[in-house]
Amino acid sequence: MTDKISTEGLSASQTATGEQPAPKGAAELRPMWQVILIRPEVMTFVLLLIAFAVATQLSPFFADATFILESATFYVEYAIIALVLTLIIIAGEIDLSPAAMMAFSACVFAALFKLGLPIGLAMVASVITGALMGIFNGILVLRFKLPSIIVTIGTLTLYRGLAQVLAGDRSISGFPTWFIGIDWKYWFGVPIPVVLFLIATVVLAVFLAFTVTGRQIYQIGTSPEAARHAGIRVQRIKMGLFVLLGVASSFAGMLTASRLASVRYDMATGGELQMVLMVMLGGTYIFGGRGSIAGTFLAAWLLIVIATGMNVANIQITSQLIVMGFLLIVSIIATNAIYARTQR
Amino acid sequence: MEELRTMKNITKLAILAVGASIFAAPAIAQDPVNIVYIPKNTGNPYFDSLVAGFEDACKEINCTFSQAAPATAEATSQIPFITAQIQRGVDVIAISPNSPDALNQVLDRARSRGILVLAVNGDLVDNESHRDAAVLPVDFTKTGPGQVELLGSMIGYEGEIAILSATTDAPDQNVWIAAMEDSLENNPKYANMSLVATVYGDDEPQKSTTEAEALLQTYPNLRGIISPTTVGVAAAAQVIQSAGKADTVKLTGLGTPNQMRPFIKDGTVEAFQLWSPYNEGWLAAHFAVGVKAGEISNEVGGSFDVPKLGSVTILENNVMNTQPELTTFDSSNIDDFDF
Numbered sequence: 001m002t003d004k005i006s007t008e009g010l011s012a013s014q015t016a017t018g019e020q021p022a023p024k025g026a027a028e029l030r031p032m033w034q035v036i037l038i039r040p041e042v043m044t045f046v047l048l049l050i051a052f053a054v055a056t057q058l059s060p061f062f063a064d065a066t067f068i069l070e071s072a073t074f075y076v077e078y079a080i081i082a083l084v085l086t087l088i089i090i091a092g093e094i095d096l097s098p099a100a101m102m103a104f105s106a107c108v109f110a111a112l113f114k115l116g117l118p119i120g121l122a123m124v125a126s127v128i129t130g131a132l133m134g135i136f137n138g139i140l141v142l143r144f145k146l147p148s149i150i151v152t153i154g155t156l157t158l159y160r161g162l163a164q165v166l167a168g169d170r171s172i173s174g175f176p177t178w179f180i181g182i183d184w185k186y187w188f189g190v191p192i193p194v195v196l197f198l199i200a201t202v203v204l205a206v207f208l209a210f211t212v213t214g215r216q217i218y219q220i221g222t223s224p225e226a227a228r229h230a231g232i233r234v235q236r237i238k239m240g241l242f243v244l245l246g247v248a249s250s251f252a253g254m255l256t257a258s259r260l261a262s263v264r265y266d267m268a269t270g271g272e273l274q275m276v277l278m279v280m281l282g283g284t285y286i287f288g289g290r291g292s293i294a295g296t297f298l299a300a301w302l303l304i305v306i307a308t309g310m311n312v313a314n315i316q317i318t319s320q321l322i323v324m325g326f327l328l329i330v331s332i333i334a335t336n337a338i339y340a341r342t343q344r
Numbered sequence: 345m346e347e348l349r350t351m352k353n354i355t356k357l358a359i360l361a362v363g364a365s366i367f368a369a370p371a372i373a374q375d376p377v378n379i380v381y382i383p384k385n386t387g388n389p390y391f392d393s394l395v396a397g398f399e400d401a402c403k404e405i406n407c408t409f410s411q412a413a414p415a416t417a418e419a420t421s422q423i424p425f426i427t428a429q430i431q432r433g434v435d436v437i438a439i440s441p442n443s444p445d446a447l448n449q450v451l452d453r454a455r456s457r458g459i460l461v462l463a464v465n466g467d468l469v470d471n472e473s474h475r476d477a478a479v480l481p482v483d484f485t486k487t488g489p490g491q492v493e494l495l496g497s498m499i500g501y502e503g504e505i506a507i508l509s510a511t512t513d514a515p516d517q518n519v520w521i522a523a524m525e526d527s528l529e530n531n532p533k534y535a536n537m538s539l540v541a542t543v544y545g546d547d548e549p550q551k552s553t554t555e556a557e558a559l560l561q562t563y564p565n566l567r568g569i570i571s572p573t574t575v576g577v578a579a580a581a582q583v584i585q586s587a588g589k590a591d592t593v594k595l596t597g598l599g600t601p602n603q604m605r606p607f608i609k610d611g612t613v614e615a616f617q618l619w620s621p622y623n624e625g626w627l628a629a630h631f632a633v634g635v636k637a638g639e640i641s642n643e644v645g646g647s648f649d650v651p652k653l654g655s656v657t658i659l660e661n662n663v664m665n666t667q668p669e670l671t672t673f674d675s676s677n678i679d680d681f682d683f
Binding site: 061064067070071074169170171180260261264267269308316317320321 | 413414419420424431453
């Protein structure tokens with residue numbers, strides 16, 4: 001997780017747009033086009049354009065904004081979480097439990113609602129549950145100094161198990177009509193979950209790029225040691241991110257509950273891999289210190305376009321999985337190669 | 345240059361002519377009914393036979409057929425596929441649902457766009473209003489008791505038995521298991537049979553094998569296993585065969601003849617049951633085309649004729665069955681079937 005070799009150069013190239021002067025050791029400034037081209041988001045964007053063009057060729061039914069937005073509603077639930085996960089990965093940690101957190105917080109919501117709690121309070125309880133799960137992850141990782149990948153593989157099983165204990169094998173439904181079908185409700189012609197995704201993207205992008213804490217997240221991921229010596233409250237920021245992920249998971253869980261009009265303990269099973277896929281495809285470096293919200297945003301749309309494009313063209317799922325796996329490998333290799341170049 | 349242009353013009357004309365003929369053809373006959381079938385998941389040979397029923401029907405009657413399947417049988421995995429089919433503008437969605445209620449919203453949406461939604465091989469239990477009709481192989485209320493009777497006859501109606509099912513929430517299996525429990529409890533004929541465990545192999549060969557092995561380990565006095573799912577019964581047969589326990593532990597369940605043939609031939613399994621999934625596809629296609637052409641009215645109590653199957657009646661909840669009773673397969677008849 002730590003990469004102590006070139007902390008200075010890394011953080012400086014990361015804040016290329018910022019006020020910091022170029023580090024002394026760096027070579028002369030690159031031409032603008034190179035700076036832009038070597039950003040991994042650009043590759044994601046190019047892939048997105050290619051995917052869109054191919055999908056349009058594959059099926060005459062694809063290029064229809066209403067359909068794409070409608071289909072996006074099931075993927076943005078994961079994408080909203082992937083945005084927060086991007087911050088965690090940039091900070092040098094990972095969390096594989098959000099899909100399970102979605103399920104458990106949604107089960108808490110549904111179970112309390114069934115017990116007769118007003119639906120608003122049930123929602124609040126769900127968000128609190130999400131935050132508590134985030135705190136639990138955070139304590140295990142930060143206080144006990146355990147690797148986050150191991151901790152969250154453990155808690156993903158734990159939270160899923162709690163959801164099953166709470167909800168059993170039955171699905172919980174019977175929500176009021178206003179709560180059901182948020183994916184069919186529109187703001188300015190865009191389904192509400194997609195609007196929420198757009199808002200989360202803007203807020204988190206601004207937070208990461210322009211606030212002190214946002215910049216500190218990069219520092220932490222680049223070198224936690226150096227960050228600590230620089231007076232950055234590493235533990236506190238990381239804990240904040242774990243909690244934020246729990247809260248985001250709870251929101252995503254309620255979006256799913258609204259879309260399906262029912263809650264089951266197996267909600268979003270396997271979703272963590274799609275979330276990680278979005279972050280990786282967006283060019284965020286798995287070992288921390290680099291990445292962007294814009295990349296994850298574009299990657300989410302890339303996945304949406306690929307999945308819906310292939311579905312609507314009736315391409316067999318086996319071929320779809322091959323395409324996805326291939327993309328992931330290509331994106332990881334490309335991201336690594338790009339960063340290796342910038343470090344020279 | 346001039347020649348090239350002439351060539352281009354000729355090509356254009358040819359394309360126009362072909363195009364015209366394509367558009368002219370359906371103008372004479374009615375447009376074929378566009379049917380899509382969404383099985384539970386890919387790689388399940390059971391559904392291949394069902395698909396063959398659809399395909400053969402569409403060779404003879406006025407429909408076109410395609411299928412689309414998710415990779416896993418998880419409750420919500422079919423939703424993106426349903427949305428895509430709505431967008432493709434199909435006329436009929438036939439689906440073997442992975443969940444009794446998670447699909448309600450998206451199926452409602454399909455129906456609101458004029459698509460005929462058929463549950464095939466499994467129903468939306470307690471959510472029947474979210475599909476137009478269901479094509480089920482047999483009267484499922486008889487399946488559970490039928491399986492108990494078959495196993496009972498093999499073990500002399502006494503001893504410990506266990507059930508190896510699919511997933512914990514598979515709607516049909518749960519209906520059958522409930523009926524099995526009911527028969528065992530209330531029918532005096534089965535008073536000496538006791539159900540010691542119900543385990544779930546999730547319709548995955550590996551997990552089903554592990555669960556079956558665990559049953560043999562945990563219950564040394566086990567006399568019989570019922571596995572009402574094609575994946576589970578094949579896995580259990582393999583386990584009993586490897587353990588050499590065919591004489592002490594009797595196995596029955598719902599399986600396909602091709603998967604179970606070796607176990608019938610070597611005596612591991614005496615008999616198992618199933619229906620013809622092929623006929624389900626065949627019936628669903630005929631029903632869909634009939635309804636879309638206005639020849640069949642989808643009303644409870646109505647009936648219509650289907651080639652090879654005879655008269656089919658629309659039962660309560662708009663359910664149709666392809667056959668009245670389960671077919672029992674044993675060494676005497678298994679070679680008559682190939683699916």
